[in-house]
Amino acid sequence: MPQSFSAPKGVPDYVPPRSRDFLHVRRQLAQPAEDAGYQYIELPVFEDVNLFARGVGESSDVVSKEMYTFTDRADRPLALRPEGTAGVMRAVVEHHLERGALPVKLWYAGPFFRAERPQKGRYRQLQQVGVEAIGSDDPALDAEVIALADEGYRSLGLTGFQLLLNSLGCATCRPGYRSKLLAFLQNLDLDEETLQRAQANPLRVLDDKRTEVKAQLGGAPMMVDHLCEACQTHYDMVREYLRAAKVSWTETPNLVRGLDYYTKTAFEFTHPLLGAQSGIGGGGRYDGLMAQLGGPEMTGIGFGLGTDRTLLACEAEGLPLAPAQLVSVYGIPLGATAKQSLVSLAADLRRKQISVDLAFDGRALKGAMKAAVRTGARFVVISGDEDEAQGVFQVKDLATGVQVAVPRVEVSAHIAAALSAGAPASRSADPDSDHPSFASTGDLP
Numbered sequence: 001m002p003q004s005f006s007a008p009k010g011v012p013d014y015v016p017p018r019s020r021d022f023l024h025v026r027r028q029l030a031q032p033a034e035d036a037g038y039q040y041i042e043l044p045v046f047e048d049v050n051l052f053a054r055g056v057g058e059s060s061d062v063v064s065k066e067m068y069t070f071t072d073r074a075d076r077p078l079a080l081r082p083e084g085t086a087g088v089m090r091a092v093v094e095h096h097l098e099r100g101a102l103p104v105k106l107w108y109a110g111p112f113f114r115a116e117r118p119q120k121g122r123y124r125q126l127q128q129v130g131v132e133a134i135g136s137d138d139p140a141l142d143a144e145v146i147a148l149a150d151e152g153y154r155s156l157g158l159t160g161f162q163l164l165l166n167s168l169g170c171a172t173c174r175p176g177y178r179s180k181l182l183a184f185l186q187n188l189d190l191d192e193e194t195l196q197r198a199q200a201n202p203l204r205v206l207d208d209k210r211t212e213v214k215a216q217l218g219g220a221p222m223m224v225d226h227l228c229e230a231c232q233t234h235y236d237m238v239r240e241y242l243r244a245a246k247v248s249w250t251e252t253p254n255l256v257r258g259l260d261y262y263t264k265t266a267f268e269f270t271h272p273l274l275g276a277q278s279g280i281g282g283g284g285r286y287d288g289l290m291a292q293l294g295g296p297e298m299t300g301i302g303f304g305l306g307t308d309r310t311l312l313a314c315e316a317e318g319l320p321l322a323p324a325q326l327v328s329v330y331g332i333p334l335g336a337t338a339k340q341s342l343v344s345l346a347a348d349l350r351r352k353q354i355s356v357d358l359a360f361d362g363r364a365l366k367g368a369m370k371a372a373v374r375t376g377a378r379f380v381v382i383s384g385d386e387d388e389a390q391g392v393f394q395v396k397d398l399a400t401g402v403q404v405a406v407p408r409v410e411v412s413a414h415i416a417a418a419l420s421a422g423a424p425a426s427r428s429a430d431p432d433s434d435h436p437s438f439a440s441t442g443d444l445p
């Protein structure tokens, strides 16, 4: 027996019917960005490993422990992208987009790769929808980015999520705060590894999930209490604009984020029904990132929304997702000549953007009708020898049960008109019911 294969550990497949929900979630998360003038950017899934080391930061777990790195045949050091922001910065600078109108507003979607310990909602190939708005320090842009994420979740019907908000300061105020925090942490009862993490980036310890660490962090100094005037004003304005956009949030002074490039505004969306992996999206501002990657001094703000986890959140809330209908029309040929007519009709309808599926392999009427109902089609178009002879198709409206013989030349217009008029009060379509009322003028098998 030849070996059979499974997907690599920690990598989800999305197969029908759930794949339709996945696509629906991705579309809904991206739509608010499109509606706000963000343009699509498609980037490679692997890049120079140093782009991530320098961009995302050596002190982050994502770079230090979780990157999939490899060398190509010419020994170039590469990595599968663990996140999208560094790649977007690289592409903006490489293609000089920052020399055009500012802010440069971009959105992207696709897979990212992190060698994390797999569990529910934590994958090694994860999917995100992201935006980056580059070249403006306007706090209204921070509020816009956050509001786009909020709107994406809401448009799916999600209600149970929370927005956590913080400011992480800037190159002026963070160093002083960092020293204060480090001094505080050094007086705690922490293990060697945690103390080392504190040396590399003391803020990260604030995010420690272990109860014995959390218990000692009660009196820790918080960045929001040590912001410079510019950061304080920026943060105040972001909150004013969020109020104007009717977005509510929870102040979260210990929110740190797992990547090193953040400055000023930082945020996360969480969903309590997801358990340990509750982060459904996050982002923030990154003042020094572009310069650090060899570009001009230019600031930016963006987010990455977890498509996988957003789908899990929708399922946890029991939301209906993608519409159940696969196609509008289902064609059932009963004979070789009828098959040619229906292949031709299907092509005509598809050219008119009316979706059609057909019964293949000479399927008998009863089974084909069940298949038609399973697709959620509004119309079944059937043709037997007698219909062919008379130049008609039998068109049955599954919403009303009414069946009519329509001349072949008129059928496409007949269906288009009925579909644009919308469905009448519907009769439930049960895939297991018989459809004895389907009468063809021809001899049915």
Ligand code: HAM
Residues within 6 Å of the ligand: 082, 083, 084, 085, 114, 116, 121, 122, 123, 124, 125, 126, 127, 128, 130, 131, 132, 258, 259, 279, 280, 281, 282, 283, 284, 285, 301, 302, 303, 304, 305, 306, 307, 308, 309
């Ligand atoms: P991040 O917080 O690392 O940010 O990831 C964003 C989202 O991706 C998370 O909130 C989560 O929903 C999802 N995610 C992350 N890791 C996994 C995983 N292992 N399995 C499933 N989902 C996951 C970033 O990546 C930044 N680039 C976001 C950003 C854009 N900041 C500014 N611009």
